[in-house]
Amino acid sequence: MRRIVVVSNRVMELRKAAQAGGVAVAVADLLRARSGLWFGWNGKVVDEQTSTDVPEIKGLKSQGRSAIVTLPLTENEHRDYYLGYSNSVLWPVFHNRLDLARFDAGFYPRYMGVNERFARALRPLIQPDDIIWVHDYHLIPLASELRRLGVDNPIGFYLHIPVPPSQTFLAIPEHRELARELAAYDLIGLQTQADVANLIQFLEDSVSGRILQDGRISAFDHPLSIKRFPVGIDPDVFHNAVPDDTLVQSIEGAERIIGVDRLDYSKGLPQKFSAFGRFLEKYPQYQRKVVLSQIAPPTRESVEAYTDIRQTLEQMSGKINGMFGELDWVPIHYIHRSAPRDKLRDVYRSSRIGLFTPLRDGMNLVSKEYVASQDPEDPGVPILSRFAGAAEQLVDALIVNPYNVEEMADAIKTALEMDRSERIERYTRLMDVIRTYDSAAWSSAFLSTLEATARERTVSNVGSHAIRASMAKLASVARRPTRIPPEGSRSAQDGTSKQRKRHAGNGE
Numbered sequence: 001m002r003r004i005v006v007v008s009n010r011v012m013e014l015r016k017a018a019q020a021g022g023v024a025v026a027v028a029d030l031l032r033a034r035s036g037l038w039f040g041w042n043g044k045v046v047d048e049q050t051s052t053d054v055p056e057i058k059g060l061k062s063q064g065r066s067a068i069v070t071l072p073l074t075e076n077e078h079r080d081y082y083l084g085y086s087n088s089v090l091w092p093v094f095h096n097r098l099d100l101a102r103f104d105a106g107f108y109p110r111y112m113g114v115n116e117r118f119a120r121a122l123r124p125l126i127q128p129d130d131i132i133w134v135h136d137y138h139l140i141p142l143a144s145e146l147r148r149l150g151v152d153n154p155i156g157f158y159l160h161i162p163v164p165p166s167q168t169f170l171a172i173p174e175h176r177e178l179a180r181e182l183a184a185y186d187l188i189g190l191q192t193q194a195d196v197a198n199l200i201q202f203l204e205d206s207v208s209g210r211i212l213q214d215g216r217i218s219a220f221d222h223p224l225s226i227k228r229f230p231v232g233i234d235p236d237v238f239h240n241a242v243p244d245d246t247l248v249q250s251i252e253g254a255e256r257i258i259g260v261d262r263l264d265y266s267k268g269l270p271q272k273f274s275a276f277g278r279f280l281e282k283y284p285q286y287q288r289k290v291v292l293s294q295i296a297p298p299t300r301e302s303v304e305a306y307t308d309i310r311q312t313l314e315q316m317s318g319k320i321n322g323m324f325g326e327l328d329w330v331p332i333h334y335i336h337r338s339a340p341r342d343k344l345r346d347v348y349r350s351s352r353i354g355l356f357t358p359l360r361d362g363m364n365l366v367s368k369e370y371v372a373s374q375d376p377e378d379p380g381v382p383i384l385s386r387f388a389g390a391a392e393q394l395v396d397a398l399i400v401n402p403y404n405v406e407e408m409a410d411a412i413k414t415a416l417e418m419d420r421s422e423r424i425e426r427y428t429r430l431m432d433v434i435r436t437y438d439s440a441a442w443s444s445a446f447l448s449t450l451e452a453t454a455r456e457r458t459v460s461n462v463g464s465h466a467i468r469a470s471m472a473k474l475a476s477v478a479r480r481p482t483r484i485p486p487e488g489s490r491s492a493q494d495g496t497s498k499q500r501k502r503h504a505g506n507g508e
């Protein structure tokens with residue numbers, strides 16, 4: 001079996017990764033099961049003088065064949081690459097928030113600089129048979145940097161966040177460069193079918209990408225596969241959840257609604273609080289009968305766009321609690337801190353409703369964790385935003401529009417009043433999906449598809465020479481301004497819609 005090299009912005013010890021939740025758990029599991037490297041930033045920020053290009057390599061005690069390999073960032077890199085281009089350009093634009101993007105000309109060169117530095121540090125560690133898996137928006141240019149250094153191993157990219165509609169993507173000043181960098185991968189994995197369609201459209205619009213007969217996309221003469229691999233959880237971790245009797249406000253007969261979201265503007269928290277306030281106002285019979293527990297750990301607090309949201313939520317919860325609260329009942333229980341992972345599981349289990357209403361989300365793993373923690377005999381009901389990637393899979397949740405406060409308030413009532421047989425039916429179908437598309441299925445589907453692209457390359461004899469030639473072309477073409485066809489003039493479009501559907505088929 002080939003060795004696997006995982007590259008992600010943030011790398012952590014496997015023990016910590018298991019506690020962090022999200023995709024770090026899946027990466028840690030993968031590296032326990034299969035030999036390889038996990039390469040990326042160690043989370044430290046150092047001054048320019050202390051900075052080093054020699055990575056720190058630690059063997060994994062539990063698994064002699066794997067290692068974690070990390071580098072620090074300098075202060076300038078942290079500001080312009082991490083807080084800047086990654087989290088003040090790509091994150092907001094990819095979440096449809098052009099209004100929050102900061103297009104600062106200094107960000108992109110530093111973003112490229114970090115990717116180049118990471119590629120140089122990683123290059124000597126790559127063996128000829130390795131398969132390379134790059135994660136997320138911080139590292140889009142990594143493959144093109146590795147190719148420039150002569151790496152012709154299969155390289156795949158997985159984007160955890162959504163792909164915006166093409167017109168939004170085109171607003172990024174460096175959109176052609178990003179298209180060129182994306183085209184350097186053999187395989188791009190995305191969360192949803194809608195993301196696949198958006199990325200193909202963007203490559204067509206930005207750099208005249210073409211859909212090939214075999215369903216791949218050709219951009220700069222480099223064939224690229226774009227497929228959907230919805231990210232999953234390990235449901236067994238949540239299976240043994242028990243109701244938590246230490247929770248505050250466990251008033252006799254009161255039901256709990258749980259929300260767990262990083263404090264990010266994409267998560268729709270103000271709209272969620274408004275909907276809960278509206279629910280209490282519209283259905284006063286539920287006052288003193290329901291509590292909303294919202295866990296919202298801090299995140300990226302040094303990014304400007306995040307400064308207001310904390311204050312907004314404190315004000316909103318204060319207002320709703322002041323308006324409806326009683327001496328023995330506080331409607332919103334809002335915690336701006338991280339909770340331990342096993343506690344989270346038990347809180348999910350103790351909650352009649354899971355309220356997951358992001359304005360935009362790549363997947364939204366917490367909704368899957370909530371379902372997996374439920375009592376199969378008496379499960380709770382997830383309410384899920386239609387703009388979370390998870391809505392493409394969890395169709396038996398109550399799906400809502402997070403901009404529609406009235407609809408969300410009504411969904412809370414529907415969930416509270418749903419009879420047990422319907423809850424069990426929905427839960428059973430949801431668990432089927434969650435089990436089928438678990439985290440192990442996700443990584444193995446992605447890696448086997450990537451390995452298949454490598455085999456195809458060998459069969460068609462596209463070796464290092466051809467890759468380098470294609471990369472050279474890619475570099476020169478990207479520097480020329482690319483014509484953006486006027487609206488409606490894409491003659492190939494009608495003829496390709498069928499192909500696109502086929503091409504966009506599941507990567508699972």
Ligand code: GDG
Pocket residue numbers: 019020021022023160161231260261262295297337338339340341344361362363364365366367369
């Ligand atoms: C990105 C994309 C995509 C949260 N609060 C606490 C805590 N968590 C854990 C959850 C879950 C993970 O963090 C969050 O995952 P999400 O998927 O919900 O959201 P993002 O962090 O935005 O993740 C997202 C994901 O990547 C994977 O591809 O689904 O769309 O934005 O596992 O349990 N864990 C602990 N305490 C907390 O307070 N221990």
